Amino acid sequence: MTPTDDCTLHPRDLDTQLKLIYDGIIAAQSHLKRLHQTMARLQQQGMYDAVPTESWQDRGGDGRYLYHYFPVTRSGAGYMGPDGKKKHYVGSDPARIAEARRLADNRRRYEDLAAAAERLQTWLIWRRQDLATLTGHAMAWPRFDFRTL
Secondary structure, eight states, X not given: OOOOXXXXXXXXXXXXXXXXXXXXXXXXXXXXXXHHHHHHHHHHHXXXXXXXXXXXXXXXXXXXXXXXXXXXXXXXXXXXXXXXXXXXXXXXXXXXXXXXXXXXXXXHHHHHHHHHHHHHHHHHHXXXXXXXXXXXXXXXXXXXXXXXX
């Protein structure tokens, strides 16, 4: 068996690959930080505890009123609406409707960002495990004991 170019790794190639790996992980960590900062801003701006469902209801001849309906808590002990309610009256005032929709939109955006952050955290954990595996393989290359010759 003769050595081939397939077995030769030039230092420049290794440096380039390690730099790409490093840059990619640093960029992912930076992106995760931005996700968390945006989530914190949404929390400061205010939001519901869950994404509500909108429902317009007629009150006889008084016009239409907006209600928000909220899901049950994970424990099943109550609802995720304001004050633990299932049904939250918003009304027909345009300012109240806009505020209620803003709170709902903030929650929706927050949940989307939280899902993206969770996926990215999982990706970073996998990459850390990949690097540990690669390091272990690099240290455990098969050696020949020349003293046996």
